Amino acid sequence: MIEAEEIEASYGGIQVLWDLSMSVSEDDGVVAIVGPNGAGKSTLLRVLSGLHPIDDGRVTVWGDDIGTLDPSDIVRKGFVHVSEERNLFGEMSVQENLEMGAYTRRDALAENLAEMYDLFPVLEERKDQRAGSLSGGEQQMLAIARGLMAEPKILALDEPSEGLAPQITSRMFEKIEEISEDVTVLVIEQHVHRALELAERAYLLENGEIVAEDTGSALLESEHVENAYL
Ligand SMILES: Nc1ncnc2c1ncn2[C@@H]1O[C@H](COP(=O)(O)OP(=O)(O)OP(=O)(O)O)[C@@H](O)[C@H]1O
Ligand SMILES: [Mg+2]
Structure with missing residues (x-):
C-alpha cells in the first residue's frame, strides 16, 4: 500500500501539489487520477515513485517512509511507474x-x-x-x-493512450483491464470517461489539489468532472 498524507511539492520554489492525501493498495483493481493539463498528475506519480522530493507531508510505501528508500527500493517493494516519456x-x-x-x-x-x-x-x-x-x-x-x-503489486501508468489512434486506444484499455485482474493499476488518463468507467476509485486533481474522490462511476456522474472538462 502506498499512502500520501498532506503532501506538498514544488519545482524551483513554485508549489504544484497542495496538501494532497491519497492512497492506493494492492486490492484496488484500477484507480484513476484525472484532471486538466498541468494539474500535477505526473508530479504526483513522480513523488510516489521516489523521483521527486516532497517539501512537506509524508509518503509511505508498504509502511516505509519514502525518504528512507531510493527508487529501486520502491520497485523492489512492488511499485512500478511507467512514465510519460516511456524511457x-x-x-x-x-x-x-x-x-x-x-x-x-x-x-x-x-x-x-x-x-x-x-x-x-x-x-x-x-x-x-x-x-x-x-x-x-x-x-x-x-x-x-x-x-x-x-x-509489481501496483503498476502506475502515466497516460498510456497518449498519441495512440482511437482503435489502438481501445485495445490499450482492454489490456489495462486484463492487467488489473492480477495487478492494481494506478492510471492517469486524458480519456476521462473511459478511465472512470474502468476505475473502482478515482481522484480528480485540479491546480495541485484533490477536489473530488469517489468511485469511478460516481465521479463520472458528478458535476466536478463536467465542470473540469466542459
Ligand atoms: N520539470 C519541471 N520544472 C518546472 N515545472 C514543472 C516541471 N514539471 C512540471 N512542472 C509544472 O508543474 C505543474 C504540474 O505539472 P504536471 O506535469 O505534474 O501536470 P500534469 O497534470 O501531469 O499535466 P499533463 O496533463 O499536461 O501531463 C505544471 O504547472 C508544470 O508546468
Ligand atoms: Mg502529465
Whole structure:
C-alpha cells in the first residue's frame, strides 16, 4: 500500500501539489487520477515513485517512509511507474528492453517473458526488432510490459493512450483491464470517461489539489468532472 498524507511539492520554489492525501493498495483493481493539463498528475506519480522530493507531508510505501528508500527500493517493494516519456532503450531489441525491466527479478525471467509475450503477442513477433523502430502503440505496450517484468503489486501508468489512434486506444484499455485482474493499476488518463468507467476509485486533481474522490462511476456522474472538462 502506498499512502500520501498532506503532501506538498514544488519545482524551483513554485508549489504544484497542495496538501494532497491519497492512497492506493494492492486490492484496488484500477484507480484513476484525472484532471486538466498541468494539474500535477505526473508530479504526483513522480513523488510516489521516489523521483521527486516532497517539501512537506509524508509518503509511505508498504509502511516505509519514502525518504528512507531510493527508487529501486520502491520497485523492489512492488511499485512500478511507467512514465510519460516511456524511457525505452531505443537501440536495444524488444526482448532486451524486457530483460532490463526484470533487473529486480532475475530468477523468474523466462517465465515472465513468456507471460508478457502471451499478454502482448505483437512483442513476441518483434522481439528482435530495435525498440526505437516500433510504432507508438507498440512502444507503449513494450513500456508497460517492461514495467510488469518487475512483478509489481501496483503498476502506475502515466497516460498510456497518449498519441495512440482511437482503435489502438481501445485495445490499450482492454489490456489495462486484463492487467488489473492480477495487478492494481494506478492510471492517469486524458480519456476521462473511459478511465472512470474502468476505475473502482478515482481522484480528480485540479491546480495541485484533490477536489473530488469517489468511485469511478460516481465521479463520472458528478458535476466536478463536467465542470473540469466542459
Ligand atoms: N520539470 C519541471 N520544472 C518546472 N515545472 C514543472 C516541471 N514539471 C512540471 N512542472 C509544472 O508543474 C505543474 C504540474 O505539472 P504536471 O506535469 O505534474 O501536470 P500534469 O497534470 O501531469 O499535466 P499533463 O496533463 O499536461 O501531463 C505544471 O504547472 C508544470 O508546468
Ligand atoms: Mg502529465
